[in-house]
Amino acid sequence: MKVVVIGGGFAGMAAGIALQERRHDVVLLERRGVLGGRATSFRDAVTGDDVDNGTHLMIGAYTATLDLVRRAGATDLLNPQENLKIEWVDDEGATVLDCPPLVAPLHLLAGLVGLRVPLRVKLQALRLGLAVRFGPTPVGLTLAEYFRRTGQGPAARRLLWDPLALAVVNESPERSAAVLFHRVYQESFLRDHRASRLVFLRRGWGVLLERLARYFEGRGGVLRRGTLVEAIEPEAGRAGGVRYVQRARQREELQTGRAPEPRLEPAEAVVSAIPAHALIPLLPEEWRGRPAFAALGRFGRSPIVSVEMWLDREVVDRPMLGLRGCEIEWVFDKGRLFGRRGAPQHLAFIVSAAYRSAPKKNVELVGAAEAALRRYFPAMAEAKIERTLVLREPDATFASTPELEALRPGPGTDVPGLFLAGDWTDTGLPATIEGAVRSGQRAAERVEALTGRGPGVVPDSAGPRSSSEGDAEP
Numbered sequence: 001m002k003v004v005v006i007g008g009g010f011a012g013m014a015a016g017i018a019l020q021e022r023r024h025d026v027v028l029l030e031r032r033g034v035l036g037g038r039a040t041s042f043r044d045a046v047t048g049d050d051v052d053n054g055t056h057l058m059i060g061a062y063t064a065t066l067d068l069v070r071r072a073g074a075t076d077l078l079n080p081q082e083n084l085k086i087e088w089v090d091d092e093g094a095t096v097l098d099c100p101p102l103v104a105p106l107h108l109l110a111g112l113v114g115l116r117v118p119l120r121v122k123l124q125a126l127r128l129g130l131a132v133r134f135g136p137t138p139v140g141l142t143l144a145e146y147f148r149r150t151g152q153g154p155a156a157r158r159l160l161w162d163p164l165a166l167a168v169v170n171e172s173p174e175r176s177a178a179v180l181f182h183r184v185y186q187e188s189f190l191r192d193h194r195a196s197r198l199v200f201l202r203r204g205w206g207v208l209l210e211r212l213a214r215y216f217e218g219r220g221g222v223l224r225r226g227t228l229v230e231a232i233e234p235e236a237g238r239a240g241g242v243r244y245v246q247r248a249r250q251r252e253e254l255q256t257g258r259a260p261e262p263r264l265e266p267a268e269a270v271v272s273a274i275p276a277h278a279l280i281p282l283l284p285e286e287w288r289g290r291p292a293f294a295a296l297g298r299f300g301r302s303p304i305v306s307v308e309m310w311l312d313r314e315v316v317d318r319p320m321l322g323l324r325g326c327e328i329e330w331v332f333d334k335g336r337l338f339g340r341r342g343a344p345q346h347l348a349f350i351v352s353a354a355y356r357s358a359p360k361k362n363v364e365l366v367g368a369a370e371a372a373l374r375r376y377f378p379a380m381a382e383a384k385i386e387r388t389l390v391l392r393e394p395d396a397t398f399a400s401t402p403e404l405e406a407l408r409p410g411p412g413t414d415v416p417g418l419f420l421a422g423d424w425t426d427t428g429l430p431a432t433i434e435g436a437v438r439s440g441q442r443a444a445e446r447v448e449a450l451t452g453r454g455p456g457v458v459p460d461s462a463g464p465r466s467s468s469e470g471d472a473e474p
């Protein structure tokens with residue numbers, strides 16, 4: 001079957017690969033020259049380092065994503081922790097959640113025992129764990145309300161849950177849907193101790209996406225970059241393909257000043273793997289009021305702000321550190337994560353749900369990062385900042401409120417031949433890479449159902465393979 005996939009982020013790549021593995025004819029159209037959408041990277045022209053559009057983490061519970069990476073032969077790019085270890089620093093020094101390799105959730109309990117927080121916070125944390133394990137799913141509640149109902153006091157929230165929740169759902173507990181945190185807690189902390197460990201990349205995210213693209217194209221998939229889809233074309237009441245323009249690639253083309261000619265890509269099925277707000281203008285007027293699309297305009301967006309900083313010496317002595325009481329919540333030593341130590345030290349700072357930080361001037365954001373380093377690292381007194389970059393992602397994730405949770409659509413629509421994927425669809429997960437990948441794979445399964453062949457991946461031997469395939473498990 002001929003399928004067009006719109007969008008070259010994780011959802012689109014996962015859908016495209018799943019369909020290609022099932023031997024459909026897939027054309028994947030991405031408006032930008034680079035792949036990855038909201039999880040991408042570029043090569044910094046000055047330092048030569050990979051710079052992510054914002055530091056992304058995976059966890060061991062990202063089963064679909066890690067399996068996709070394995071199938072594409074890209075596990076050499078993964079940099080997983082042995083066991084879950086998260087460190088924070090505050091004015092009293094560092095504290096660490098260091099979980100040994102015990103059966104879940106004993107690993108978490110052991111980590112909690114060693115954490116430098118008051119005993120009552122540990123007991124409250126235990127109570128939350130029991131509520132997640134044995135209590136009802138908190139449908140319709142905000143996370144703040146769930147914390148209140150499970151007896152989490154201000155110290156437990158400040159020291160443990162709020163920083164974790166912000167990182168997981170990119171929204172304050174007062175606004176975010178409790179079910180998302182609940183689901184992530186279950187999948188990561190309660191199943192297998194390896195599910196909770198953090199998985200970094202050894203290179204920028206764009207590099208991983210290129211490897212996925214190579215795998216997709218190696219199996220016969222067609223990938224067109226710089227291709228802006230302008231409309232999903234109706235044909236006899238179903239999705240009959242897309243109208244797109246190929247953006248100018250060469251300066252000479254730009255200099256002609258001519259608008260690119262719209263082209264038609266006919267298809268038997270279309271998978272939209274773009275954000276909700278980007279889908280609305282592509283729909284014909286007559287479809288916009290349909291139940292599957294009526295809520296698209298209600299998806300709010302939550303920003304993330306990052307500061308990249310290069311220092312003339314090594315100041316931060318860990319790969320990742322929570323910065324308590326600072327505007328900037330986390331710092332990552334990108335050099336160390338990418339396998340390079342010493343000067344210049346490439347650091348990345350991140351602020352989630354950055355509603356207050358995003359409108360600030362670059363100089364203020366860099367100042368906040370510098371202040372955090374001066375507060376917690378004496379070596380910063382001697383250090384010189386060599387270069388900084390500020391990256392804003394105003395639409396980093398959808399704003400995950402309880403009301404919105406009820407509106408997230410599934411992969412099917414009431415337009416025959418049109419399917420939805422993307423982190424914002426009803427995956428049960430927050431806006432994450434894993435949610436995006438699962439959504440893409442689920443949309444592919446729905447397309448497959450049209451053929452009546454049922455699910456199932458064509459065995460690896462069925463098509464050309466990428467040259468680096470066969471790496472070990474992460």
Ligand SMILES: Cc1cc2nc3c(=O)[nH]c(=O)nc-3n(C[C@H](O)[C@H](O)[C@H](O)COP(=O)(O)OP(=O)(O)OC[C@H]3O[C@@H](n4cnc5c(N)ncnc54)[C@H](O)[C@@H]3O)c2cc1C
Pocket residue numbers: 006007008009010011012029030031032035036037038039053054055056057058227228229230273274275278304305306393395396397421422423424431432433434436
């Ligand atoms: C700074 C930042 C930090 C994050 N941190 C994490 C993290 O630590 N862990 C985690 O799991 N998740 C994290 N996320 C969230 C994660 O990046 C997203 O959930 C995920 O990448 C979404 O993938 P997607 O494919 O659904 O959408 P997108 O990545 O948005 O992909 C959509 C693609 O469609 C393309 N497109 C749009 N319109 C058109 C059109 N008309 N024609 C053709 N192409 C089009 C876009 O260019 C884009 O490439 C973070 C996000 C940001 C921004």
